[in-house]
Amino acid sequence: MMPMDIDDTQSNKPRTENPVGDTVSEVQCWKRPSGVAVICLGLLCGLLLAGIIGLFVYSRDQQARYSILGNEKDQFQSEEDHLQTHFSTLSKDRDLLHTKCKTLKDELQTNYDNLTKERDQLQKSYDKLNEERDQLQTSYNTLTKRRDQLQTSYNTLAKEKDELQTSYNTLAKEKDHLQTSYNTVTDERDQLQTIYNSLTKIKNQLQTSYNNLTKERDLLQTSYNNLINQKCPKNWKKFGCSCYYISSVKNTWNAGRQDCLNRRADLVIINSREEQAFIKALGHRSWIGLTDRDVDGTWRWVDGTPMTTSYWINGEPNGGKKENCGENKISNDDPVMAWNDQPCDHENYFICERFG
Ligand code: MMA
Ligand code: CA
Numbered sequence: 001m002m003p004m005d006i007d008d009t010q011s012n013k014p015r016t017e018n019p020v021g022d023t024v025s026e027v028q029c030w031k032r033p034s035g036v037a038v039i040c041l042g043l044l045c046g047l048l049l050a051g052i053i054g055l056f057v058y059s060r061d062q063q064a065r066y067s068i069l070g071n072e073k074d075q076f077q078s079e080e081d082h083l084q085t086h087f088s089t090l091s092k093d094r095d096l097l098h099t100k101c102k103t104l105k106d107e108l109q110t111n112y113d114n115l116t117k118e119r120d121q122l123q124k125s126y127d128k129l130n131e132e133r134d135q136l137q138t139s140y141n142t143l144t145k146r147r148d149q150l151q152t153s154y155n156t157l158a159k160e161k162d163e164l165q166t167s168y169n170t171l172a173k174e175k176d177h178l179q180t181s182y183n184t185v186t187d188e189r190d191q192l193q194t195i196y197n198s199l200t201k202i203k204n205q206l207q208t209s210y211n212n213l214t215k216e217r218d219l220l221q222t223s224y225n226n227l228i229n230q231k232c233p234k235n236w237k238k239f240g241c242s243c244y245y246i247s248s249v250k251n252t253w254n255a256g257r258q259d260c261l262n263r264r265a266d267l268v269i270i271n272s273r274e275e276q277a278f279i280k281a282l283g284h285r286s287w288i289g290l291t292d293r294d295v296d297g298t299w300r301w302v303d304g305t306p307m308t309t310s311y312w313i314n315g316e317p318n319g320g321k322k323e324n325c326g327e328n329k330i331s332n333d334d335p336v337m338a339w340n341d342q343p344c345d346h347e348n349y350f351i352c353e354r355f356g
Helices: 002-011 013-017 021-031 037-229 253-262 273-281
Strands: 237-239 242-246 286-291 325-328 339-342 349-355
Touching: 253 286, 253 349
Parallel strands: 286 349
Antiparallel strands: 237 242, 242 349, 286 325, 325 339
16 A cells, blocks of 8 residues: 555656646647637637636645645655655565465465365265264164164063062062961961870870770670679579679678688679669678778778768668668668668678679
8 A cells, every 4th residue: 555655646746847738738739620720729719818827826826735745745755764664664574474474385285285184084984984874873773673662562561560560569468468377377287286296196095095995895895704604603693793692690790701701702792773682682681791890981892992872771871880880671662772780790691792
């Protein structure tokens, strides 16, 4: 911009030094042969006069303006110098910038080349990545389908899991109930097992006892049969398994008993109502093997066993310590009740009894 301004200033100089240049070219119009030349000449004369007047005025104004322009020129000259200096500085700066630009351009070119290489590599990488992306996309699609299938399967399984969980909870409760019942039943079973074991022992003991008793029973049955079938000696009477002897003489209770013992027998011991009826039916008032001589009021048989069933005549026994031996009295009409307590030294028939 500054150099252009300087040129403009210079281009004004000729116009200032030759202000009548235009008038010379108007004068030359006279030389042209034309019908209107006269008119033009007159007009030109008028114009020339006006122009002379104008030039005078103009010259005076121009003098003043020239003076101003001179000053302005000096100012411009000063500014031109200043601008020239500035221009030089800027030229230097431009050269420096040009150098820098060249350096930068080289650097940029290098960078550009490098970037181009990198771009190519990136393009390759990009293409490769594209391929990989496409492969990944395919894989992704496949995986998405698979994932959807798995999701469906997962949902189905989740439902089944929930159902199974519910079933499991129900079963767990039932299991707990059953466990409780099982424990109770197990306790009861153990108790029953203990009882069963005890009962088994008892059963075995009872079985052994039963077996032994069966044997004994069979032996006793045999003995009983033998005894039942065994005949009594002469003058003895048979009833059940026993033989009975009725004395033909009277004697005291002790002497009568001794007589029985001498006959491998003892005074009769009455064990049943039938036996008592049998004894009474023999028709003799006789000693029997009953006495309370050891403890008054406590009647025992001659084998030491306590009397449990009795057939006393109504009102008997009534003798206290005076009557300590039992007799079978036949004076009453009752077929069974016949006992009376009598003084032991009283003489009486006696009935002996022996087995077999
Ligand atoms: C007799 C004697 C007693 C018996 C009474 C029953 C008088 O005594 O045999 O032992 O109790 O008779 O009247
Ligand atoms: Ca009596």
